[in-house]
């Protein structure tokens with residue numbers, strides 16, 4: 001039987017009709033709510049392209065059932081900043097000209113944003129550890145790290 005799951009996305013109350021309680025949050029965001037920034041990469045929690053924040057924690061939405069976010073606050077990269085007031089990471093990724101194809105950027109930015117909020121003075125090693133497992137098939141890892149370090153200076 002279908003159920004309605006209510007939660008907040010980027011500060012707005014949203015609801016989706018769910019036939020299968022195991023349906024991933026990513027499908028609800030992309031297919032039901034027509035949000036295109038959390039990407040489908042691997043679908044098995046291995047690449048990070050689908051990362052969003054749930055109550056401030058970075059999660060891989062391809063493996064999190066939408067029913068698990070009932071009543072919670074989901075933040076996508078759209079809610080991280082605005083064109084007028086971008087998040088320091090959004091600014092830094094532009095300034096360092098990080099994206100090649102751009103498919104992975106959502107994952108790096110959302111993971112780094114949640115991590116640096118908790119640990120603004122993290123060392124390079126701690127940042128690398130927090131980002132372990134994220135993939136960029138275009139090989140932009142050096143400029144990603146440069147952008148994160150640039151943003152960190154603004155966030156500390």
Ligand code: FES
Pocket residue numbers: 039040041042043044045046047048049050051060061062063
């Ligand atoms: S699509 Fe979710 S981790 Fe790859």
Ligand code: FES
Pocket residue numbers: 098099100101102103104105135136137138139140
């Ligand atoms: S910029 Fe293409 S996958 Fe990272």
